[in-house]
Amino acid sequence: MLGHRPLTTEDYWAILKRRLWIIVVCTLGVFGAGFGSTYWITPRYDSQTLVLIEMQKVPTDYVTPVLTEDLGERLASLREQLLSRSRLEPIIQRFNLFNNGRDTMDERVAKTQKAIGVKPIPSNSSSHGMPGFYITFRASDPHTAQDVCSEITSLFVSENLDAREASAEGTTEFLNQQLADAKKNLDDQDAKLAEFERKYLGRLPGQEASNQSTLQALTTQLDAATQSLDRLQENQTFLEANISEQTRDLKSNPAEIAVMAGAATPLDDDRKELSDLLDQRRTLEASETPDNPDVQSLSRKIAELQAAIAKTGSGASPRTAAGSTTISDPPQLEQEKAQLRAVQQSIASAKQEQGQIQSRIREYEARIDSSPIVEQEYKQVTRDHDIASEFYNSLLKKMDESSMAVALEHRQEGEQFRVMDPPNLPEEPTFPNRLVFAVGGFACGLTLGLLLVALLEYRDRTLRSELDVWTFTKLPTLAVLAHVADLPKKDARKAGRSVDRSAVDKTVARAGA
Numbered sequence: 169m170l171g172h173r174p175l176t177t178e179d180y181w182a183i184l185k186r187r188l189w190i191i192v193v194c195t196l197g198v199f200g201a202g203f204g205s206t207y208w209i210t211p212r213y214d215s216q217t218l219v220l221i222e223m224q225k226v227p228t229d230y231v232t233p234v235l236t237e238d239l240g241e242r243l244a245s246l247r248e249q250l251l252s253r254s255r256l257e258p259i260i261q262r263f264n265l266f267n268n269g270r271d272t273m274d275e276r277v278a279k280t281q282k283a284i285g286v287k288p289i290p291s292n293s294s295s296h297g298m299p300g301f302y303i304t305f306r307a308s309d310p311h312t313a314q315d316v317c318s319e320i321t322s323l324f325v326s327e328n329l330d331a332r333e334a335s336a337e338g339t340t341e342f343l344n345q346q347l348a349d350a351k352k353n354l355d356d357q358d359a360k361l362a363e364f365e366r367k368y369l370g371r372l373p374g375q376e377a378s379n380q381s382t383l384q385a386l387t388t389q390l391d392a393a394t395q396s397l398d399r400l401q402e403n404q405t406f407l408e409a410n411i412s413e414q415t416r417d418l419k420s421n422p423a424e425i426a427v428m429a430g431a432a433t434p435l436d437d438d439r440k441e442l443s444d445l446l447d448q449r450r451t452l453e454a455s456e457t458p459d460n461p462d463v464q465s466l467s468r469k470i471a472e473l474q475a476a477i478a479k480t481g482s483g484a485s486p487r488t489a490a491g492s493t494t495i496s497d498p499p500q501l502e503q504e505k506a507q508l509r510a511v512q513q514s515i516a517s518a519k520q521e522q523g524q525i526q527s528r529i530r531e532y533e534a535r536i537d538s539s540p541i542v543e544q545e546y547k548q549v550t551r552d553h554d555i556a557s558e559f560y561n562s563l564l565k566k567m568d569e570s571s572m573a574v575a576l577e578h579r580q581e582g583e584q585f586r587v588m589d590p591p592n593l594p595e596e597p598t599f600p601n602r603l604v605f606a607v608g609g610f611a612c613g614l615t616l617g618l619l620l621v622a623l624l625e626y627r628d629r630t631l632r633s634e635l636d637v638w639t640f641t642k643l644p645t646l647a648v649l650a651h652v653a654d655l656p657k658k659d660a661r662k663a664g665r666s667v668d669r670s671a672v673d674k675t676v677a678r679a680g681a
Contacts (some may be wrong), residue, residue: 200609217304219585250324313594339570393518407507441473
């Protein structure tokens with residue numbers, strides 16, 4: 169009558185007494201099945217080892233680690249590499265893992281991959297990075313689990329060392345190639361810079377001040393050369409006038425000139441005075457500028473005296489006589505002709521020097537004018553050279569660091585995986601757990617028994633009390649027959665149910681009457 173009317177404590181107790189055997193049977197049956205299954209289910213043994221990560225022994229300020237990626241990512245990468253078929257197949261064949269005669273090699277590899285566990289140790293807030301990780305392997309035999317776990321751990325340690333050495337050597341090889349290319353580029357930039365400096369020698373940035381000072385010095389030299397040339401030209405004019413006058417006198421009266429060669433004439437006095445004035449002006453110009461009044465006064469006197477000498481010398485007309493005898497020049501005339509030749513040579517040298525100075529002045533002026541353009545090109549060339557030099561120096565520094573890192577890895581003083589606890593030999597299987605199976609079987613059996621009792625009571629329509637009669641008929645009960653005698657024992661329960669039903673019908677009929 170479960171669910172058809174509210175039940176009391178007496179009802180629950182009555183149900184428990186009637187159905188207790190069902191609960192007991194279900195509970196004991198499922199409990200026995202659960203506990204017994206632990207003996208025929210294939211056991212699983214877990215072997216575990218602890219691997220700690222030792223940091224680099226040399227401070228990172230001195231040697232930069234070759235691997236700077238996150239340790240979790242690197243550990244995941246190592247796990248994927250080690251769980252590949254090429255790595256696991258030799259282990260599977262050596263230890264005959266998961267060989268049930270039905271699975272293919274791919275299926276055995278998949279089961280082996282699932283049996284391997286890598287669990288990182290979480291780091292606390294005070295530590296840096298991952299302190300280590302656990303490696304586990306699950307197998308049906310404890311010794312096999314231990315051996316395979318040891319093999320997997322060895323693979324992790326060796327693969328980490330190989331990966332770090334390969335990374336360091338690969339980095340060094342790559343830097344070597346990059347360094348060679350950078351050196352070639354730097355050599356090209358050095359050649360370009362040297363060619364540029366040779367091409368624009370004297371016009372490079374920073375030489376403007378030197379060019380300006382040199383130009384000023386050349387300008388001063390040009391002024392001095394010009395003044396010297398003017399003086400030489402004046403001497404040449406004076407000497408030419410004297411030689412011309414003496415030559416005309418010699419041609420007009422050779423005998424008198426020969427006799428009076430040593431006598432003094434007014435023209436000679438003028439010439440002597442002119443020579444003195446020229447000497448005075450040269451002395452004065454050595455200490456004064458050409459704009460000095462004394463220098464200008466002497467220049468005017470010299471010009472007037474030269475004009476007078478030229479006028480006096482041109483007053484006598486030369487005479488030529490055919491067939492006259494050749495008369496040698498007086499010593500004074502020979503001396504002046506020698507002086508004239510010397511002055512002419514000095515004038516030629518002075519003009520040559522003046523031309524050279526002017527050429528150099530034009531060269532330095534061109535240097536100064538072209539300095540802005542040259543400076544712009546020089547900046548471009550030096551910029552490329554500086555970039556190439558900085559890149560080469562940075563690669564050279566990285567190459568040194570990489571070489572030290574390689575030496576560190578070869579000496580095994582870098583970051584390493586250190587096995588702290590060797591793989592253990594499991595004494596008890598991790599699956600199945602007999603206690604868990606026993607408790608689970610007991611709970612499941614008890615739950616199943618209660619559900620069966622509830623189902624049977626829900627489907628039961630037997631009327632066992634006046635309350636049941638009232639629930640189904642809504643009529644009062646006049647009498648209740650508790651027992652009917654003389655019924656066959658075989659069908660006593662069914663007869664009792666039928667009698668009870670007929671008794672209820674009669675009672676209901678009388679109540680209706």
